[in-house]
Amino acid sequence: MFIALFWCLTVARVFAQTPLPPTYPRMVGYLGVLHPLLTIDERGSETNFKDYYLVGFPIGLNLWKTKQIGFSVEVVPLIRAQDGTSRVANVLFHPGVLVNLGHDFTFAGRLAFETSGRYGVTPVFNKIVRHGQTLNYFVAVPLPVRFGNDRPMSATIGFQFGIVF
Template sequence: MPFKHFLLPALLVFSFSAIGQTTYPKITGYFGVVHPIVTFSEDETTLNFKDYYAVGFPTGINIWKSSKIGFSFEIVPNIRAEDGISKVNSLLFHPGVLVALGNGYTFAGRAAFETNGRYGVTPVFNKTVIKNANSSYYVAIPLPVRFGNDHPANFTVGFQFGIAF
């Protein structure tokens, strides 16, 4: 078999096998809306939507080192509305590690540094619910734990949804 007759089929097989593969590192961005649902501390249990309304807008960049692990940096402006007054309550800096769990699930283990003086960690469980060619939609359950600023430690359960691209 002449070399040129061997080379063409080999190139076609290689070309088709490379289609759909992802090159790493892979960079993605996202924007979402997060609602804290309930917050527990030693002093009290508070519910969002009852006496106040709090909402955050997580915006970030994910850098995937491989299909299994990555780094994420997120910034979240948090707004609180209470007694007819709304304001940016804090700005959250939220770096973390991403671990792909399979079937569209991802775990994010984040450090948390808030401009209101609070700090802590936020484990986040994320699920891609709709995946398109250029974007995907996700839902997530963030579980922030916060300390500092002369307040008791607290634990919050939240709900987040958004778009990644």
């Protein structure tokens, strides 16, 4: 009995702490907070936080086919607060391809379809900044380019952070 107890407390504990390599395909989910910072079009530039506050909440699933390549689908409701009121200003459907760049960097090349009638592409550069036992924390820089809905082409730079689970 003493030998069985000793084995449970030592050997079994070592096996339980040995991490297994991930298997593919592999699916992960994530939640985030997105702040568009600056938008530029032919009419000039527009800065978030100045006359209004726009914030998005990306919710997505990533399906990694291999360690190097994957597919992602994301939905981003955007809330605009201005003059003492707030509303859902837009919802973005954001499918794309993921490329692992190594050292916890990922590139996401996304298509963009907005309920506002705009469409375009969004390259996103993502970095895992902290690994946890069950969650990873990330920061990202999205660079949306939009067309359509009788408005000039626009380009935006944003900042995003969140968790991967």
